[in-house]
Amino acid sequence: MSELKIDLVKDWQDQILAAMKSEGLNNTRKMKIDQLIISYFTYLRKKEAGLKHKIHLSKEFYCPEKHKPALRKITDLLENGGDIGPYLSTRAIDFKNDYMFNNWGIIHLHLGDQPYERDCRFIKRTGLLLFMYRHDNDAYLINMVEHNRWSNLDNLQILENNWPELIENRKLYGITGLSDVISETERFSFWKKGMDTVTELTDQNGETMVIVPPGDGCMASGDSVKDVLLYMEEEKKLKNIEKAIICDLELIKSKMRDENIQPADNLEFKLVRTDGAWNIVEKNSNWILI
Structure with missing residues (x-):
């Protein structure tokens, strides 16, 4: 036999x-293989190399003169399917959890125009950052915001102000507001504990609206729900194929x-x-x- x-x-x-x-x-973090691969999936989603994007600027978008060369380079990469990896946080290649990206789907990019002296894989780090949301083949440039404003609601409000269709399916209908509105600091603290938060914004009619995380949120581990589900789906598919081969x-x-x-x-x-x-x-x- x-x-x-x-x-x-x-x-x-x-x-x-x-x-x-x-x-x-x-x-470098000595993660388990499944969690490491999940983090890699998140990293690849941030880069989306090879996918050509149409660029959209919000009404609120403003770029200082000194950062226009970097902005032109980034938009060229996005439009031509290039690799924006060098503009990501250095934490991206260490697979540190990006709570803003995992919860809201918003990515931040640095605006240097020279190589980063500590790691030539990246461009020079900047205090001002480009905040961006992507959907299918579209890149929505929200604004340029100072470092550490990861859980600031202004980014989501700009999305609603300019492109309400992007978060239409995230609205909780029938809920007109939150009894306790949490602060920016509290929100980030919840994220670090693996807790998703609903968010109160103002809709196109000036009415209060409540949404769930546009990025689908985090697991208790801090990993992206999207990428955990992707990993589980692929693993299940392979196990089913394996069973079929054996049978x-x-x-x-x-x-x-x-x-x-x-x-x-x-x-x-x-x-x-x-x-x-x-x-x-x-x-x-x-x-x-x-």
Whole structure:
């Protein structure tokens, strides 16, 4: 009786870890593999390299003259699908939780126009930051705001003022306001404890509205809900494929014979990524199952 070796989830994890290593991203926080990959997914969403964006500026947007060269570079990268990674926080490559991004989907970018002296992978750090929200192929430039204003409601209010359709599906209808409105400091403190918060804004008619986090929020660990769910979905998909292979092994071997391939006594199926495509390959014969 032939033996079967298969662990598609581990193969998938190993491929992702290899991609991270090739980018110079290291597990400096000694995180568990699943949490590390979840954090990597968040990092990739921040960069969105390869996706061309249409730029939108809010009515409130203002860029000081000295930061216009950096703004032009950033918008060029966004419009042409370039890599905005050098403009991210240095904490991004250490996979530190970005509570504003995870909760609100708002990203912040530095505005330097020279390499950062401490790490040439980044541009020079600046006190003034560009705050941006992305949806599909659109990049919405909210404003330039000073450092550490991560939980300031002005950013969300500008989104509502200019592009209410972006958060329309986040409104809690029937709720006209909050009995206790939390401060900016309290909100960030809640985020650090893994607690999502609803938010009170003013709608287009000047009425009070309440929304849930546009970025879907954080888990108790501080990780993005979006990326935790993505990880779980991919893991479940691979486990289901693995179960199907185990259950249909005799049928698979028959298919191999039909293609003039004699199944080995010890079959080993691996998940491999080649030229951007994922395949399941029988290692001994190099036969592609999927």
